[in-house]
Amino acid sequence: MTNCGLAGLLLRVSTGYTSITSRPLRPRSRKRFNSSFSSVVCSAQQTSEQLLVVVGGGAAGIYASIKAKEVAPHLSVLVIEKAKLLSKVKISGGGRCNVTNGNFLDKIVLSENYPRGNKELRGSFFDVHGPQDTMRWFSDQGVELKTEEDGRVFPVSNSSTTIVDCLLQEARRRGVMLQVGKIVSDASCKNDGKFVLKVEKRTIDFVEYVEANYVLIATGSSQQGYKIAVQLGHSLVDPMPSLFTFKIDNKELASLSGVTFSKIRAKLALDNVQRNIPQLTQVGPMLVTHWGLSGPVILRLSAWGARHLFVSSYTGMLFVDFTPDINIEDVKRRLFQHKDQFLKQKAGNSFPSEFGLMKRFWKFLLEHEAINGDNLWASISNNSINSVALLLKQFPFKIMGKGQFKDEFVTAGGVPLSEISLNTMESRIRNNLFFAGEVLNIDGITGGFNFQNAWSGGYIAGTNIGERASYHHLKMEAL
Ligand SMILES: Cc1cc2nc3c(=O)[nH]c(=O)nc-3n(C[C@H](O)[C@H](O)[C@H](O)COP(=O)(O)OP(=O)(O)OC[C@H]3O[C@@H](n4cnc5c(N)ncnc54)[C@H](O)[C@@H]3O)c2cc1C
Structure with missing residues (x-):
């Protein structure tokens, strides 16, 4: 272990992670980040050990870290989470967590549930780790799952805590290091290909620099995640909301608040959409709320129309057929x-x-x-x-805005899929940089598809990082 001064000592004591050593920041890096705080670089030992830093302890990040550790037990895996681990899993599905979709759709049909990603996900993505694999993974961990009539899969406990506990227990059991309350605020790449991440604590003046061999960006829809991706050479498809309800300009509609329709056909008509897009017509249940319309059909339309609705400032017309089976x-x-x-x-x-x-x-x-x-x-x-x-x-119905439906909300946009190899989840721009989850320009409709993207991407990234680290490990051992 190299001498790393007081700041480094504090870091080791506070984290208790002996696999991480620290050393002072080199002048070049110090200048780059221009930090007035105490600073330190921490990295895996300079021997055969390598370090993977997972930025973001959400579904994709934790799943990936578990897989990477399983494939390469000797790899040091550090998850840095700015807030609480798996916080979205905790609140998901109204507290029940809709883990995936159990309709076991053919991968082509499955990919049609992703307004962004539907073409790219037709490849090997779900073959490597699809909904069935996710369900098997959780049941192998002892989590009992049930599939509801519409295909949505939940834990039998009806509590997202079951999923959170399962993932965190498994991550800890495999020796994944979990650090919370720290934010990765900047990232750069050294000449030797290693990454330097600037890590700050929100509450106190504290900065550390972490040197990593592999970085997985699994930051969901956070602005900092996008910023890091751009710093490392990526571009962005403008992020914007998907999965929201419609505010409707019809005062009388409020009298129907709470009324549900089990099957309607709704067509979204927007000024900026000239051609007939099949997905802008949806069939299924709809719900009237006190400010407008909600329910599966509306959420699906909001997802498929996310970009068009954004451009038209969330105004347009919705034509509803209340008797879709009768001409x-x-x-x-x-x-x-x-x-x-x-x-x-x-x-x-x-x-x-x-x-x-x-x-x-x-x-x-x-x-x-x-x-x-x-x-x-x-x-x-x-x-x-x-x-x-x-x-x-x-x-x-005249749409006059976007509702604040909080049950399931997801961001369209992010890192473009053309810049990622979906076979490995590695960046096509920078070696050893990986992405998984919502940070990518992938989003699904409701029904467990968004978590499935996180599990599949996390699994593929974790596997590939693990395999690469194992190869390195073997090479070092042979020396
Ligand atoms: C209310 C709600 C309910 C939902 N319910 C469902 C559901 O039932 N089923 C479903 O399939 N989908 C659901 N979704 C969507 C689903 O939660 C997301 O698609 C999924 O969580 C994405 O996983 P992720 O790991 O990519 O991102 P996230 O879960 O958002 O995790 C990213 C993590 O990274 C952290 N982070 C970000 N930037 C940094 C940084 N710079 N440094 C350190 N940490 C950072 C964040 O704090 C966060 O914890 C729901 C979403 C919402 C909002």
Whole structure:
């Protein structure tokens, strides 16, 4: 171990990680970072041991660190997390953590659940580690999982803590070093190919410089993560939100707050989208909230339309078909039959049951057409019936903004996939630099697809770093 002065001593005492040695910062690096704080470089021993620094202790970072340690037990693996480890896993899925999707889709179909990444993920990405492998991994760790009807996979405990505990226990068991409350604020590369990371503590004036052989950037959607990627030579696709609800300009809609529709077809029409994009029409459940529309269909549209919606400042039209399985002619025919059958009943009190609508919504429809629900069916004109039929098939909602739905929110954009080899998750720009998770320009729709991206990317990165470190280890031993 080299002499590393007081700062280095403090670092060793406070971390207790004896596999890390420290030495003073070389003048060149000191100038680069221009730090007024105490500084120290820490690195793995200059023998055969190498150091992987994982920036970000989220799903991708922790999964990757476990895999790297499994493949290369002699590799020092240090995870640096600025806040709490696995904090998003903890709050995910409403506290239940939707781990992955168990529909076991063919990889082509699986990749279609990723508005950003759908073409690139058709390759080997999910072959190497797909949803089935994720489920096997967790059950091998003793976590019981269940698959719900729609394919979403949760722990049987219905608690994300089960997933957090499992990952952290396994990371610790394998000897992954976990440091929290430290932020990697800058990164550079030395002439010998090693990385120097500037690590700061938020609460106190403290800076250290960590020298690493391998770096995995698994920083999710954090600005610092993007900054480090750019410092190391990468470009960025502008990050922007995906998976959000729509604010709707319709005061009467608030009266329907809480109403759910099990199956509607919704089409997003935006001024800046001229061609017909199939994904901007979605079928499935929808929910009315007190400020607009939510539910799986809306979240999917927000994901596929994320860029277009951003450009149009989250304004546009949404056309909803409330009877997607009944064509317009049949809807009209049924309404006229209903009128003939129930001439003496109030229009607001009865409607064809096969439409599967709630009475509250039916009244909302009539009011929209200025039809008094207390009027008898006999008094409803044919024109009004035709208009109600049209509304049922194509109700126009004016989108006036983005809601603050917090159940699942993800960032579109990040490091472009053209700059990464998805076979290894290594940068095509810099050797020994890896990426995994949401920091990349990959995002999925709801249903466990975003975590699956983190698990798959983390697994591939961890495996490849581990293999490279093992090769190095063998080479050093042979010397
Ligand atoms: C409320 C909510 C619920 C969700 N529920 C689900 C769900 O049920 N299923 C699903 O599939 N997806 C869900 N998602 C999406 C999912 O959480 C993310 O896609 C996933 O967490 C991405 O994993 P990651 O490891 O890439 O990034 P993250 O989980 O965001 O982890 C990145 C970590 O890096 C740390 N970090 C960032 N920059 C630095 C730095 N410079 N130095 C040190 N540390 C740094 C961050 O603090 C963070 O802990 C949900 C998202 C939200 C917000």
